[in-house]
Amino acid sequence: MPDMPYRKKDARARTARRRAARRQAGHGVTLENVAERAGVAPATVSRAINHPEKVARDTLERINRAIEQTGYLPNLLAGGLASSRSRLFAAIMPSIANLVYAETIQSFTRRIRENGYQVLLGESGYSQEEEEAVVAAVLGRRPDGIILIGINHSLGCRRTLLAAKIPVVEVWDITPTPLDMVIGYSHEAVGRAVAAYLHGKGYRRFGLVVAGDARAIKRGQAFEEELSRLGIAGELPKAVTPPGSSLQYGRRRMAEMLDAGFTGGAVFCSSDRLAHGVLIEAQARGLKVPEELAVIGFGDQDFAPFTYPALTTVRIDRVRMGLLAAEALLARVNDEDPGEAVVDLGFSIVERETA
Amino acid sequence: MPDMPYRKKDARARTARRRAARRQAGHGVTLENVAERAGVAPATVSRAINHPEKVARDTLERINRAIEQTGYLPNLLAGGLASSRSRLFAAIMPSIANLVYAETIQSFTRRIRENGYQVLLGESGYSQEEEEAVVAAVLGRRPDGIILIGINHSLGCRRTLLAAKIPVVEVWDITPTPLDMVIGYSHEAVGRAVAAYLHGKGYRRFGLVVAGDARAIKRGQAFEEELSRLGIAGELPKAVTPPGSSLQYGRRRMAEMLDAGFTGGAVFCSSDRLAHGVLIEAQARGLKVPEELAVIGFGDQDFAPFTYPALTTVRIDRVRMGLLAAEALLARVNDEDPGEAVVDLGFSIVERETA
DNA sequence: GTGAAAGCGCTAACAT
DNA sequence: ATGTTAGCGCTTTCAC
Numbered sequence: 001m002p003d004m005p006y007r008k009k010d011a012r013a014r015t016a017r018r019r020a021a022r023r024q025a026g027h028g029v030t031l032e033n034v035a036e037r038a039g040v041a042p043a044t045v046s047r048a049i050n051h052p053e054k055v056a057r058d059t060l061e062r063i064n065r066a067i068e069q070t071g072y073l074p075n076l077l078a079g080g081l082a083s084s085r086s087r088l089f090a091a092i093m094p095s096i097a098n099l100v101y102a103e104t105i106q107s108f109t110r111r112i113r114e115n116g117y118q119v120l121l122g123e124s125g126y127s128q129e130e131e132e133a134v135v136a137a138v139l140g141r142r143p144d145g146i147i148l149i150g151i152n153h154s155l156g157c158r159r160t161l162l163a164a165k166i167p168v169v170e171v172w173d174i175t176p177t178p179l180d181m182v183i184g185y186s187h188e189a190v191g192r193a194v195a196a197y198l199h200g201k202g203y204r205r206f207g208l209v210v211a212g213d214a215r216a217i218k219r220g221q222a223f224e225e226e227l228s229r230l231g232i233a234g235e236l237p238k239a240v241t242p243p244g245s246s247l248q249y250g251r252r253r254m255a256e257m258l259d260a261g262f263t264g265g266a267v268f269c270s271s272d273r274l275a276h277g278v279l280i281e282a283q284a285r286g287l288k289v290p291e292e293l294a295v296i297g298f299g300d301q302d303f304a305p306f307t308y309p310a311l312t313t314v315r316i317d318r319v320r321m322g323l324l325a326a327e328a329l330l331a332r333v334n335d336e337d338p339g340e341a342v343v344d345l346g347f348s349i350v351e352r353e354t355a
Numbered sequence: 356m357p358d359m360p361y362r363k364k365d366a367r368a369r370t371a372r373r374r375a376a377r378r379q380a381g382h383g384v385t386l387e388n389v390a391e392r393a394g395v396a397p398a399t400v401s402r403a404i405n406h407p408e409k410v411a412r413d414t415l416e417r418i419n420r421a422i423e424q425t426g427y428l429p430n431l432l433a434g435g436l437a438s439s440r441s442r443l444f445a446a447i448m449p450s451i452a453n454l455v456y457a458e459t460i461q462s463f464t465r466r467i468r469e470n471g472y473q474v475l476l477g478e479s480g481y482s483q484e485e486e487e488a489v490v491a492a493v494l495g496r497r498p499d500g501i502i503l504i505g506i507n508h509s510l511g512c513r514r515t516l517l518a519a520k521i522p523v524v525e526v527w528d529i530t531p532t533p534l535d536m537v538i539g540y541s542h543e544a545v546g547r548a549v550a551a552y553l554h555g556k557g558y559r560r561f562g563l564v565v566a567g568d569a570r571a572i573k574r575g576q577a578f579e580e581e582l583s584r585l586g587i588a589g590e591l592p593k594a595v596t597p598p599g600s601s602l603q604y605g606r607r608r609m610a611e612m613l614d615a616g617f618t619g620g621a622v623f624c625s626s627d628r629l630a631h632g633v634l635i636e637a638q639a640r641g642l643k644v645p646e647e648l649a650v651i652g653f654g655d656q657d658f659a660p661f662t663y664p665a666l667t668t669v670r671i672d673r674v675r676m677g678l679l680a681a682e683a684l685l686a687r688v689n690d691e692d693p694g695e696a697v698v699d700l701g702f703s704i705v706e707r708e709t710a
Numbered sequence: 711g712t713g714a715a716a717g718c719g720c721t722a723a724c725a726t
Numbered sequence: 727a728t729g730t731t732a733g734c735g736c737t738t739t740c741a742c
Contacts, residue, residue: 075497078719085721106451
């Protein structure tokens with residue numbers, strides 16, 4: 001093949017031209033440029049960056065200088081492709097704009113960043129179909145692991161996740177049969193404990209204000225069941241709000257319940273924000289809390305001790321959930337011991353003034 | 356070189372073995388597998404996915420069937436590398452756990468997802484140094500564009516951003532000299548407008564509760580300056596809280612100010628949450644709002660009309676900001692007209708019952 | 711309309 | 727300790 005070298009050279013020239021164009025377009029300095037400048041092979045630069053301990057002191061120095069001078073920024077797309085390690089974790093949350101979930105993802109993000117990981121965000125909008133689509137989209141990015149809020153996924157979503165063969169951690173709920181790992185607490189146990197707590201305090205009339213969120217609904221059902229087990233007869237006055245807890249709906253639904261003839265008792269709200277709304281409606285009507293209307297929230301958010309009166313609620317450790325999830329995933333990608341597959345963080349009832 | 360083919364074959368065999376191992380390890384189906392199955396070249400499969408209009412009807416069908424059967428999930432790392440288009444936008448926010456910023460990023464995320472884009476999240480923790488580090492980290496992923504909350508960046512950060520030569524949109528503030536594009540409103544104008552509004556309502560004594568956030572501080576300063584321009588003499592009673600608005604600090608700082616001898620007047624809070632805290636402290640002390648203590652917040656969050664009394668505040672369109680930012684970035688990556696480089700969304704004062 | 715070939719920028723064996 | 731080599735899985739000219 002006498003023309004082989006010729007054609008090859010041709011191709012090279014073309015490539016060089018294209019590269020020059022790229023450079024101009026801002027696509028930047030490459031490993032190779034740095035290597036040339038430092039007078040070493042590209043592989044050595046790669047080592048200097050990823051395993052500096054394997055490079056001689058002075059070589060390392062030369063390389064670092066070259067990196068500084070050129071302003072080199074490693075292309076993690078290329079690195080991820082070559083190493084099959086994207087250093088990316090996906091995080092799927094029902095809503096970005098829900099503070100309690102955001103706190104978990106925040107502590108997760110901070111922890112993984114310490115290890116050079118970044119987070120690819122997906123929002124499922126409290127819907128299993130959306131979750132399935134978002135999970136598929138996100139997996140195309142080949143994350144090394146994924147954290148999901150909630151344990152109720154569509155069949156297709158479960159299959160996709162399993163097929164990806166990456167570590168998965170589900171949080172904010174618990175189950176003996178996680179996809180892979182789960183870190184959370186039992187919503188049924190919360191519902192029952194709240195019922196028992198209120199009953200124990202002597203309340204005999206109850207109400208429920210619950211957001212249309214899978215986990216909130218579980219708590220509400222368990223609350224209702226436990227009450228009837230405790231001998232509370234009759235229909236439980238109940239209001240459902242859109243998912244994503246808001247003060248606004250708490251206040252409105254309480255107003256509606258009151259107008260519809262609800263005459264006081266103890267109300268369990270599926271979030272502190274909802275509970276705060278209930279409190280405000282009570283205040284607006286001049287109802288005495290907790291004498292005429294008792295309220296218990298859920299979450300123990302930072303403002304709970306500062307409502308007036310101070311809100312009784314259920315505490316869960318959202319920050320720890322994110323932290324442990326991060327550590328479980330990091331352990332898995334580093335082939336270390338990730339600990340138990342099922343971690344129950346529990347919860348506690350924080351008694352303040354409203355119930 | 357008689358042994359050339361031999362060695363090559365050797366290498367091939369090794370590669371094949373490695374690939375098989377990969378497959379087993381879950382690294383999945385590739386374009387090539389799909390192509391084989393559909394009896395076409397890999398390039399055709401690529402076209403079928405990215406430019407289906409360029410592929411014959413029946414070929415397309417065969418390919419789609421093969422994709423379904425194999426459960427093929429395109430590797431976007433590889434795609435991004437090959438095309439120098441990552442289909443990723445980076446979003447840098449001061450805190451994930453601040454609802455007002457989250458709402459902007461939420462609408463941003465939803466809009467770009469419609470165009471197949473995903474969001475890489477970075478948190479700057481209200482610090483310029485952290486922002487610089489996070490921006491550098493995120494740029495390694497070669498996002499096609501970036502949205503930043505705020506316009507105050509370190510010099511290094513600005514340089515890095517400029518060197519990346521990607522579209523940048525700054526939001527939540529405004530400046531005649533954006534890095535690239537800016538969509539927001541003037542915090543100085545807000546501060547002045549609030550001062551004028553309260554002065555116009557007849558208030559002559561004032562207070563300020565402000566979070567330690569660059570933008571909140573600007574509003575506070577402009578408020579103070581405008582008051583003195585209006586002839587309000589003397590030191591302005593003022594309390595500063597940590598960044599990230601919380602009801603808790605609003606209530607506490609108000610309590611401290613009251614204890615320190617602040618005897619009422621109109622208080623401007625840098626967020627609705629802070630204002631709500633102030634309202635609660637007033638309630639706890641039995642102060643009449645707005646007669647003995649008037650309050651104005653900032654943000655017009657969803658709960659503002661539902662506090663008791665209903666909160667007077669400043670409305671800004673957080674959702675629209677995210678939406679427009681998304682559209683500006685999408686326009687730029689598609690070489691379409693991104694519109695004005697500086698977009699002032701303005702604000703309005705919403706009069707309710709507290710001031 | 712489809713295929714062949716050449717890379718995208720990096721990492722990881724392997725060899726020295 | 728460093729260099730050589732062969733990919734990672736895709737996209738994109740260029741030919742046909």
